[in-house]
Structures are given as C-alpha cells and as structure tokens.
Amino acid sequence: MPSVTFNDHDLTAWTKDLEKAAAIAPAEAAKVVTKGAVNIKADARRRISGLAHAPAYPRSITFDPVHVNRTVATTEIGPDKGKRQGPLGNILEYGAPGRNTPPHPHMSPAAEAEMPRFARAMEALAVKAIEP
Amino acid sequence: MSSIQDHANAVLNLLRADAQLTVYDGQVTGTADHYALVYSFRQLPGGELAPDKTSLVGDSTTVDMRFYIHCVGVDAVAARAVQGRVQAALLDVRPTIAGRECFPIRWVEGTQQEPNEETLSLVVDAVDVYSLVTVPG
Numbered sequence: 255m256p257s258v259t260f261n262d263h264d265l266t267a268w269t270k271d272l273e274k275a276a277a278i279a280p281a282e283a284a285k286v287v288t289k290g291a292v293n294i295k296a297d298a299r300r301r302i303s304g305l306a307h308a309p310a311y312p313r314s315i316t317f318d319p320v321h322v323n324r325t326v327a328t329t330e331i332g333p334d335k336g337k338r339q340g341p342l343g344n345i346l347e348y349g350a351p352g353r354n355t356p357p358h359p360h361m362s363p364a365a366e367a368e369m370p371r372f373a374r375a376m377e378a379l380a381v382k383a384i385e386p
Numbered sequence: 387m388s389s390i391q392d393h394a395n396a397v398l399n400l401l402r403a404d405a406q407l408t409v410y411d412g413q414v415t416g417t418a419d420h421y422a423l424v425y426s427f428r429q430l431p432g433g434e435l436a437p438d439k440t441s442l443v444g445d446s447t448t449v450d451m452r453f454y455i456h457c458v459g460v461d462a463v464a465a466r467a468v469q470g471r472v473q474a475a476l477l478d479v480r481p482t483i484a485g486r487e488c489f490p491i492r493w494v495e496g497t498q499q500e501p502n503e504e505t506l507s508l509v510v511d512a513v514d515v516y517s518l519v520t521v522p523g
Contacts, residue, residue, distance in 0.1 A: 344497065348454055348456075348497060348513045348515075349423075349425050349454055349456065349513075350511075351414055351423045351456045351458055351509075351511060352509070354413050354414060356412065356425050357425050357427065357454045359427050359452065359454070362494075362495065362515075363429065366435065367435065369435075370434050370435060
C-alpha cells in the first residue's frame with residue numbers, strides 16, 4: 255500500500271511567526287499611527303501659522319489618543335472646536351465666499367505629505383513583525 | 387514654459403464653456419445668486435509624493451494644481467445643481483496646456499452642503515476640490 259508523508263515543520267514555524275507578528279502588531283501600529291499624527295499636526299500648524307486674524311488657530315489642531323484593537327489603529331487629527339479659534343477650521347481650509355476669504359489648505363496637504371512616510375513606516379513594521 | 391495661470395485658465399475655460407454656469411475666479415465680483423467660485427492652490431510634488439511622475443534626476447517638474455470650487459446657491463437644490471454642472475465640466479476631463487501633458491482632472495475631496503456660517507444667510511455652499519496634474523509634454 256503506497257503512502258505519503260508530509261513534513262509540516264516549515265508550515266508550523268510560519269504559523270508561529272504569524273502568531274508572533276499578530277501579537278506585537280497592534281502596539282507597534284499604534285506607535286506608527288501616533289508618530290504620523292504628530293507629524294501631520296506639526297506640519298498643519300506650520301502651514302497655517304502667521305495669519306493675522308487667526309493667531310490662536312494653529313494651537314487648536316490636535317489629535318485624539320490612538321484607538322487600537324487587533325486589526326485597526328485609528329486617530330482623528332484636526333482643529334478642536336472647543337479650543338480658541340478651533341471653529342475656524344473649515345473656513346480656513348476651504349475658504350468662505352461670504353467674506354471673499356480664500357482657502358488656506360493645511361490639513362489635507364499635511365496629511366498627503368505624511369502618506370509616503372507613513373506607508374514606509376508600516377512596511378518596516380510588517381517586515382520587523384514577521385522576521386523570525 | 388507654461389505658467390500657473392495657464393493651468394488655472396485650463397480649468398476656468400472648461401467651466402466657462404457652460405453658458406448656464408456663472409464662474410468667479412478667486413472673488414465674487416457679481417450679483418448672481420448661484421455660482422461657482424474657484425480658488426486655486428498649486429503644489430509642486432517631488433519624487434516622494436509623486437514617484438510615478440518624477441524624472442530620474444528628481445526635478446520638481448510635476449504640477450499638482452488643486453481647485454477649491456465653492457458651489458453656491460440660494461438653497462440646497464440650487465447648490466447641488468451648480469455642483470453637478472461643475473462635475474460635468476471637469477471630472478475626468480483631460481485639458482490641453484501648451485508644453486504640458488495633462489492627466490485627467492480628478493475629484494479629491496469635498497464638504498457637504500451647509501449654510502454660510504458667517505452670514506447665517508440662506509445661501510448654501512458646497513465645496514468640491516479637484517486636482518489637475520501635469521508634467522512636461
């Protein structure tokens with residue numbers, strides 16, 4: 255009677271690598287998201303600084319603590335309407351026809367500028383997490 | 387060498403080709419009750435942000451022109467109508483600029499319709515942001 259033998263040593267090792275990666279990924283991803291949020295906040299504040307009529311607005315730009323679970327790490331970055339001049343965010347970002355106020359894009363460009371750095375950091379995280 | 391104004395004109399001319407659409411460039415200069423107010427914002431992305439459009443020597447020759455278009459009307463219906471005309475004029479259209487290769491105009495982001503916060507008027511304003519990316523032709 256012919257028989258077949260399977261050696262699952264490599265598969266078992268790979269499974270353990272993935273389990274290890276899954277265990278460390280959430281905390282590491284939270285660090286990457288936090289770093290990205292810090293960068294976006296700082297860049298957005300820099301881009302919108304110097305407006306005579308909105309001197310306090312840049313300091314209203316903050317981000318929420320990173321929320322993390324097994325599959326997602328999220329935060330929200332932007333002007334806090336509870337802070338001084340925070341409610342101006344939409345008007346400054348997009349402009350206001352009523353006052354002929356032009357837009358001063360700062361949040362979207364800051365986020366776009368961070369995207370390649372964020373992608374690289376997440377790639378590095380993935381490589382580090384699955385290294386044996 | 388094409389200028390920033392050439393890029394702005396390319397989009398403004400597309401919008402102005404619609405005779406039913408009142409278009410203002412950077413400032414409301416008329417009394418129309420529904421209109422598209424266009425602000426432009428130029429970006430010069432380098433290799434990090436536009437790696438697929440940057441030459442091997444890394445020169446910042448790519449132009450990413452953003453158009454912040456306020457679609458204004460006396461009510462939500464009118465503002466939506468302006469939005470629709472703007473979309474029909476711009477979305478996925480590949481304009482012509484001398485000396486440049488133009489990629490199709492894309493929608494980037496937008497805000498929902500809302501009354502003007504400053505004047506508390508009944509004017510409804512919705513903003514759409516479009517992007518025109520060009521490289522040397």
